[in-house]
Amino acid sequence: xxxxxxxxxxxxxxxxxxxxxxxxxxxxxxxxxxxxxxxxxxxxxxxxxxxxxxxxxxxxxxxxxxxxxxxxxxxxxxxxxxxxxxxxxxxxxxxxxxxxxxxxxxxxxxxxxxxxxxxxxxxxxxxxxxxxxxxxxxxxxxxxxxxxxxxxxxxxxxxxxxxxxxxxxxxxxxxxxxxxxxxxxxxxxxxxxxxxxxxxxxxxxxxxxxxxxxxxxxxxxxxxxxxxxxxxxxxxxxxxxxxxxxxxxxxxxxxxxxxxxxxxxxxxxxxxxxxxxxxxxxxxxxxxxxxxxxxxxxxxxxxxxxxxxxxxxxxxxxxxxxxxxxxxxxxxxxxxxxxxxxx
Amino acid sequence: xxxxxxxxxxxxxxxxxxxxxxxxxxxxxxxxxxxxxxxxxxxxxxxxxxxxxxxxxxxxxxxxxxxxxxxxxxxxxxxxxxxxxxxxxxxxxxxxxxxxxxxxxxxxxxxxxxxxxxxxxxxxxxxxxxxxxxxxxxxxxxxxxxxxxxxxxxxxxxxxxxxxxxxxxxxxxxxxxxxxxxxxxxxxxxxxxxxxxxxxxxxxxxxxxxxxxxxxxxxxxxxxxxxxxxxxxxxxxxxxxxxxxxxxxxxxxxxx
Numbered sequence: 001x002x003x004x005x006x007x008x009x010x011x012x013x014x015x016x017x018x019x020x021x022x023x024x025x026x027x028x029x030x031x032x033x034x035x036x037x038x039x040x041x042x043x044x045x046x047x048x049x050x051x052x053x054x055x056x057x058x059x060x061x062x063x064x065x066x067x068x069x070x071x072x073x074x075x076x077x078x079x080x081x082x083x084x085x086x087x088x089x090x091x092x093x094x095x096x097x098x099x100x101x102x103x104x105x106x107x108x109x110x111x112x113x114x115x116x117x118x119x120x121x122x123x124x125x126x127x128x129x130x131x132x133x134x135x136x137x138x139x140x141x142x143x144x145x146x147x148x149x150x151x152x153x154x155x156x157x158x159x160x161x162x163x164x165x166x167x168x169x170x171x172x173x174x175x176x177x178x179x180x181x182x183x184x185x186x187x188x189x190x191x192x193x194x195x196x197x198x199x200x201x202x203x204x205x206x207x208x209x210x211x212x213x214x215x216x217x218x219x220x221x222x223x224x225x226x227x228x229x230x231x232x233x234x235x236x237x238x239x240x241x242x243x244x245x246x247x248x249x250x251x252x253x254x255x256x257x258x259x260x261x262x263x264x265x266x267x268x269x270x271x272x273x274x275x276x277x278x279x280x281x282x283x284x285x286x287x288x289x290x291x292x293x294x295x296x297x298x299x300x301x302x303x304x305x306x307x308x309x310x311x312x313x314x315x316x317x318x319x320x321x322x323x324x325x326x327x328x329x330x331x332x333x334x335x336x337x338x339x340x341x342x343x
Numbered sequence: 344x345x346x347x348x349x350x351x352x353x354x355x356x357x358x359x360x361x362x363x364x365x366x367x368x369x370x371x372x373x374x375x376x377x378x379x380x381x382x383x384x385x386x387x388x389x390x391x392x393x394x395x396x397x398x399x400x401x402x403x404x405x406x407x408x409x410x411x412x413x414x415x416x417x418x419x420x421x422x423x424x425x426x427x428x429x430x431x432x433x434x435x436x437x438x439x440x441x442x443x444x445x446x447x448x449x450x451x452x453x454x455x456x457x458x459x460x461x462x463x464x465x466x467x468x469x470x471x472x473x474x475x476x477x478x479x480x481x482x483x484x485x486x487x488x489x490x491x492x493x494x495x496x497x498x499x500x501x502x503x504x505x506x507x508x509x510x511x512x513x514x515x516x517x518x519x520x521x522x523x524x525x526x527x528x529x530x531x532x533x534x535x536x537x538x539x540x541x542x543x544x545x546x547x548x549x550x551x552x553x554x555x556x557x558x559x560x561x562x563x564x565x566x567x568x569x570x571x572x573x574x575x576x577x578x579x580x581x582x583x584x585x586x587x588x589x590x591x592x593x594x595x596x597x598x599x
Contacts, residue, residue, distance in 0.1 A: 178456070185455045186466055189442040197429045203391060204509055205417035205446025214452065303433060311433050314489060 002316045009313060021169055025162045038165040040273035041172045042230050047253045047265035048175045049222025054251075055260035056188060057215040058195025062247050063104065063120040066127030067220040069242035071097050071227025073131060073138060076237050079148035086148045090228050097224025098217050105216035109209060112198065121244070128242035143238030147231050164233055171229060172266075175222060180262050191215050195260075256297060258306030267305055344369040344545050345390065345513055350399030352382075352389055352569075359385040361569040362399070367513070367562070372539055372546045374556045376580075377566035378589065383549045384426070386566065387515045390547075391423050392416035404512070418446050422511030426518050428502040432491040436482065436501055439490055440473035441466075443508025469508075476504040479542075480534060496527045503534065507542075514538065516548040520555060528552060532559045557581065565589065 007013060025034045046068050053061045074096040078089035108119045131138045138144070150158040150167060158164045182188045190211050193201045198208055231237050250269075257268020279286040301308040345367040352360040360382045367373045375383050388394040390401060392413035401409045408416050417423075430439045448469060454462035477483050480500040485493050490501070499519060506514050519535070520528045532555050538544045550556050556563065557577040565573040565580060567589040573580055580586055 181458065182455055185462060186442070186445055186448055186450050186469060187452060187455050189438075190445055192431055192434075193442045193445070196431055199393060199413075200425060200429060202393065202413040203417055203423045203425075204443055204505070205414045206442075207412075207414045218452075307433065311489070314433075314435075315492075318488060318492070 002313075002320070005309075005313060005316075008309075018173070022166075025165055031161050034165050035161050036273065036277055037270075038161065038168045038233060039230075040270045041165075041168045042226050042233065043250065043253065043273065044266050044269040045168075045172055045175045045229070046223050046226035047250050047257075047269050048179050049219040049226070050250050050254055051179065051219075051260065051265050052182070052191070052222065053215050053219035055254060055264075056183065056191040056195065057212060058191075059109065059212060059216070060114075060117040061120050061216070061219060062117055062244070063108075063124035063127065064219065064223055064250060065244060065246035066124040066242050067097050067101060067223035068227040068230070068246060069127060069131060069237075069239075070100060071224030072231040072237050072241050073144065073227075074224070075228040075231045076144035076147045077138070080144050080146045084148075086150045086232060089148070090150070090232070093224050093228035093231075094221055097227070098221045101217045101220025101224075102213065104220075105213040106209075109212045109216060124242070124244055124247060128239060128244065131242050132239040138239070141239060143236060144231075145236050147235040147237070149235060150232050158232070168229055168233070171225060175225070176262065176266065179265075183262055187211075187214075192260075252294060254304075256294070256304055258304030258308070258310075261304065261306040261310065264304050264306040271305075344404065345547075346402040347390070348400040348402070350386075350389060350396045350401060352385055352394060353397045358569050360389060360396075360566075363566070363569075363571045364399075365564050365571060365574060367545060367547060369512075369545050370539055370543055371561040372535060372548070372559055374560035374563045375547065375549050375566060376551070376553075376556060376563060380568075381566040382569040383566055384517060385569075387423065387517055387547075387549065390416075391421055391515060414446070417509060417511075420510070420512035421515065422506035422509045422513070423515035424502045424506050424517055424519065426521065428498065428505070430490045430498075430501065433489055435487050435489060436493065436497075437470075437473055437477065437486040439501065440477060440504055440508055441469045443476065443505045444469035444472040444510070446509055472508050472510070473504070476507040477501075479507060479537075480504045496523050496530075499523060499531070500534070507538070511544065513545040513547065516546065518549055518551065520550060520552050528555055531555075535559065 024037055028034050028037070046064065050061065050064050053059050071093045074093040075086075075089045078084040078092050079086060084092070104123055108116055108123065111119050132140060134140070150164070152158050152163070156163045158167060190201075190206055193204060193206055194208060194211060202208060227241070230241070253268040253272055254265055255268070256272060257266065258264025276286070279289065282289070297304070303311065347363060347365050350360060350363050351358060363386065375386060377383055385394065389396050392408065392411050392415065395410050399409070400407060403416075403419055403421065406419065408419060411419075448465040450459070450462040450465050453459070474483070474486065477486055480503050482497060482500050482504065485497060490498070493501070503516075503519070516535070520531045523531065535546050535548065536559065539546055560577055563575065563577055563580045564571060565583075565586050572589055573583045573586045575583070
C-alpha cells in the first residue's frame with residue numbers, strides 16, 4: 001500500500017497526469033466533455049491564485065471571484081467595444097487585475113483575519129454591483145457579446161474547443177509550475193511564516209505589508225488570467241461572473257483538494273466539477289448529497305485530499321525508518337522535501 | 344548593549360509600563376521578573392518594536408530604535424521568542440526553521456521566476472543556518488519530523504532555534520521554561536548559558552521559576568504594576584524588602 005502510494009509522489013506521476021491531460025480530447029466521448037474539462041482547468045487556475053493568498057499567506061480573500069470577473073470584463077470590453085485584438089487585451093486584463101489588486105490590497109490588508117475576510121466580501125459585492133449597474137461601461141445586465149477569440153497567428157483556430165483546451169492547459173501547467181517553485185522558495189516560506197502568525201513573522205524580520213500585498217497581487221493576477229481565458233472561451237459574459245457564489249465554489253475546490261498544497265487546487269477543482277456534472281440528473285437535490293460530504297471532509301481531512309495524503313505518507317516513511325541518527329534523518333528530510341515538491 | 348530610557352506605554356488611561364529605565368550589558372543573562380500583569384511582556388513588545396512607547400527612548404548599541412517597526416528591529420539584531428509559538432504543524436522542523444534566515448536574504452519574485460543564482464545561494468545559506476541552529480539547541484535528530492509529532496519541550500527548543508537563525512545580537516525569551524518539568528528546566532538554563540558563552544549573545548528573559556532565575560541570571564530587574572521596583576544581582580534582589588513585599592503582599596493584602 002505504502003509502496004504503491006509512494007509512486008504517486010514520484011515525478012513520473014506528474015508526467016502521467018500531464019500525458020492524460022494531453023490525450024484527453026482524443027479519448028473524450030464528445031466535444032462537450034472537452035469543454036467541461038477546459039472550464040475546470042480555467043477555474044483551477046483561479047483556485048491556484050486563491051491558494052497563494054489564502055492557502056500560503058493565510059488571508060481569506062472573498063473578493064477573488066470579483067477579480068476573476070474583472071479579468072473577464074477587461075478582456076471582453078477591450079475586444080468587443082474598443083476593437084483590441086485578443087492578445088493585447090489579454091495582457092491588459094492581467095495588468096488591470098494586478099493594478100486593482102495592488103490598490104485593494106494596500107487598503108484591505110491593513111485589516112486582520114475575519115475583518116479582512118469581511119472587507120473583501122464587501123469588495124467582491126461592490127465589484128458585482130459596479131458591473132451590474134454601470135451600464136455605460138459594462139452594458140449592465142445585457143452583458144458583453146462578440147468577445148474576440150484568441151488569435152492563433154494563422155496556425156490554429158482557437159474558436160474550436162480542442163485547440164482552446166490546449167491553450168488553457170498550457171496556462172494551467174505554467175500556473176502549477178510557478179506555484180511549485182514559489183512554495184519551495186524563500187518567498188513562499190515567507191508567506192507561510194505570515195500564515196503562522198503576524199507577530200512571529202515580524203519578529204523574524206519579515207515586512208508584513210510588503211509580502212502580503214505581493215501575495216495578494218499574485219493571487220488577483222491568477223484570477224485575472226483565469227477570467228480572461230474564460231471570456232475568450234465562452235465569448236459572452238454577464239454580471240453573474242462576479243457572483244459571490246463563484247468565490248465560495250473556489251473555496252470549496254481549495255478545501256477539498258487541499259489548501260496550501262501544490263496539487264490540491266487541481267484535484268479539488270477537476271474532481272468537483274466532474275462530480276457535479278455526473279450528479280446533474282439530481283438537479284437541485286444534488287446539494288443534499290454534496291453538503292454533508294463536504295462537512296465530513298472538512299471534519300476528518302482538514303487539509304483536503306492532497307494534504308492528508310502527504311501527511312500520511314510522511315508518517316509512514318518516518319515509521320519505516322526508525323533511526324535517530326542525524327545523517328540518515330537528513331537524507332529522509334531531503335527525500336520528503338523532494339517528494340512533497342513533486343506531489 | 345541595550346539601553347532603555349524613561350520608557351512609558353499607556354493603553355488608554357492605563358500605564359502598562361511606567362517610566363522604566365534600565366541598561367542591559369552585552370554578554371550577560373538579564374532576567375525580568377514580577378507578578379502577573381506587571382508589564383513584562385509589554386516591555387518586551389516595546390523593545391522588539393511590536394508596540395511603540397508613549398514616551399521615552401530605546402537604544403540598541405547606541406542606535407535609536409524607539410519607533411522602528413519590529414521587522415526593522417529584528418534586522419538590527421533583536422531575536423525573540425513568544426510564550427506560544429505557532430508553527431506549520433504539517434511541515435518538518437527543518438522546513439519551519441529555514442525562514443528564520445529570510446531577513447538576511449534579498450531574493451524576490453523575479454528570482455523565484457528565473458530561479459536565479461542568488462536565490463539558490465541564499466536558500467542554501469538559509470538551510471545551513473537552520474541546521475546549524477537546530478544542532479545548537481540539540482535537536483538535529485528531529486530535523487525531519489513534523490512539528491505536530493515532537494514534544495512540548497522540543498517545540499520550545501525549536502522556538503529558540505528560530506530566533507537564533509535570525510543571527511541576533513540579543514535575544515528576548517518570554518517564559519522559556521513555562522510548562523516544562525524541572526529536569527527540562529535545567530536543560531533550558533544550560534542552553535541559555537551556552538548562548539552567552541559560545542555565541543556571545545546577550546540574553547533577556549522573562550521567567551517565573553525563581554530557582555532557575557536566581558542561579559542563572561547575572562542581573563535581575565523587577566517590575567510591578569508597570570514600574571521598576573528593583574534591579575541588581577540575584578543576591579541584592581532576593582534581600583530587597585520592596586521585592587519581598589510585592590511578591591508576598593503587604594499587610595493590607597494579607598488581611599484581605
